[in-house]
Amino acid sequence: MRILFASSEAYGLVKTGGLADVSASLPAALRRRRQDVRLVLPGYPEACRNLVDATPRPGPEGAPWQLLEGHLPGTRLPVYLVDWPEYFQRAGNPYSASNGMDWPDNAQRFAGFARAIVALARDEAGLDWAPELVHLNDWQTGLVPLLLDPERTGVERPRTVFTIHNLAYQGLFPASTLQDLNLPAKLWHPEALEFHDQLSFMKAALVFADAITTVSPTYAREIQDPASGMGLDGVLRARSEDLHGILNGVDYRDWDPARDRHIATRYSADDLSGKAANKTALQTRMGLEPNPDVPLLGHVGRMVEQKGVDLLHAACTPLLEAGRIQLALVGSGQKDLEHATGALARAYPGRVGVHIGYDEPLAHQIEAGADLFLMPSRFEPCGLNQLYSLRYGTPPVVHATGGLADTVVDATPENLDAGTATGFSFTPDSIAALGAALERALELHAARGDGRWEQLMRNGMTRDFGWNASADAYLALYREQLPRRSRRAKAASAL
Ligand code: ADP
Ligand code: GLC
Secondary structure, eight states: OEEEEEOSOBTTTBOSSHHHHHHHHHHHHHHHTTOEEEEEEEOOHHHHHHOEEEEEEEOSTTOSOEEEEEEOTTSOOEEEEEEOHHHHOOSSOSSBOTTSOBOTTHHHHHHHHHHHHHHHHTTOSSOSOOOSEEEEESGGGTTHHHHHOTTOOOOSSOEEEEEESOTTOOOEEETTHHHHTTOOGGGOSTTTTEETTEEEHHHHHHHHOSEEEESOHHHHHHTTSTTTSTTOHHHHHHTGGGEEEOOOOOOTTTSOTTTOTTSSSOOBTTBGGGHHHHHHHHHHHTTOOOOSSSOEEEEEEEESGGGTHHHHHHHHHHHHHTTOOEEEEEEEEOHHHHHHHHHHHHHSTTTEEEEESOOHHHHHHHHHHOSEEEEOOSOOSSOSHHHHHHHTTOOEEEESOHHHHHHOOBOOHHHHHHTOOOBEEESSSSHHHHHHHHHHHHHHHHTGGGSHHHHHHHHHHTOOOSSHHHHHHHHHHHHHHSOHHHHHHHHHHHO
8 A cells, every 4th residue: 555654753853752752663664564654754854864865856836945865864754854945944953942942833834834744645746656555653743634625525535544643732723824825714613623712633533534543542541531641532422433442562673682783781571680780880871889789760751741750759758758769860841840840859869860962872772771661651642661661670669641551551469360461550640649559669679589570570570562563553553544446356356
């Protein structure tokens, strides 16, 4: 099948979070299934620099953009970057300036990106290639289903699948944006683009895409409920037959302690001996006391409300005070959370190590060097770090929500006996509940002489969260979207 995969990030080119990991590893998994999948991203400076075999190609006649064609680093996956200097050639993050403020013209930038995707989807950019299906990701691509088929006729156009990676980011803009973007005035109503008097890119996709997915089965259920639907639960309920939860996979070529080049010593479920050396290395790097026995708790992530860093601070403070744990954190985001995290490190020198910023090798070193991984997210569509920590023998402590609920099996006595436990989960998302889960974890760790801790580590390390099952699920869903005629033609040509 010819698939155009559109995203605002992809690991290897540009990354701010898990969307990048998925946008690189899912297309790669589809390619291994012999699908003709190609990736399209905005031509941010960093992406242009990282693109392999970069070759310029003209865009459609008269368009203010051209294409940069190449490959995703380390793969043969074809990539098109939309090189639109006015919109994408600027320093800073894909979405915000270095002062943390969103770019004021984000509506124009990502409407521009959407129009470029539509041109590729209609084979108007001289590629001599037209996708049968366009897979869109998050609000930055949200206008594509609408632009491809404004009358919702469904005829002679590629089918669209839209994946919600995070419903908290909706691409909301002032009502006047409708005119600025030259969108038809008749779309200004609550069953289309309007969301409480604002223009919503996310909603446009939820209304107009042929199928919708999100990144775990539990999150797919949660977002149809007013409590977690961020105001879009009604739209999602109306489309519940077209909404599917497909769990993200892990690319174990990047995230496996047996071959990880960022960590001090490699190890595996068969030989755990190297893990201790990673703990020592992490303690040294983060300025922590070199103590092999004290439990070292790790955290990696964007410092935003979602991730529950404030819960983490509050629940860990008494344990730090009592000298019962060490903490290693890397992350960046909201200034207040960054400052609070820095203050914690100053309050407990030698017990808390913090790096404010984005550091890929350090993220791997924390996964490998910590004894426990903390992920008290208030909500979590899927979450990748808990999956990485499972493979690294670093049992995760998670709030039982979204993908965290789908991937971590709580270490209850029954699950420990049955050999299914992989970590610790708690609910609700309160300091007390997190504290209680930490107590359970520390107790099991303290009794590690009895072998149950090592069993817990091994259970997690041997679970398979690779892409095989999920890539098959996407492919099956893509096939269901194709018009019957072309499905029959496919079946005939396969004979
Ligand atoms: P989200 O997409 O909500 O940020 P995920 O758990 O799905 O959460 O993915 C986060 C990804 O970003 C992981 O690959 C994680 O290692 C990485 N990451 C987040 N913050 C940092 C950071 N400060 N330094 C290095 N990697 C980070
Ligand atoms: C989002 C979510 C995260 C998910 C990632 C990739 O950023 O917050 O839970 O794992 O996208 O789908």
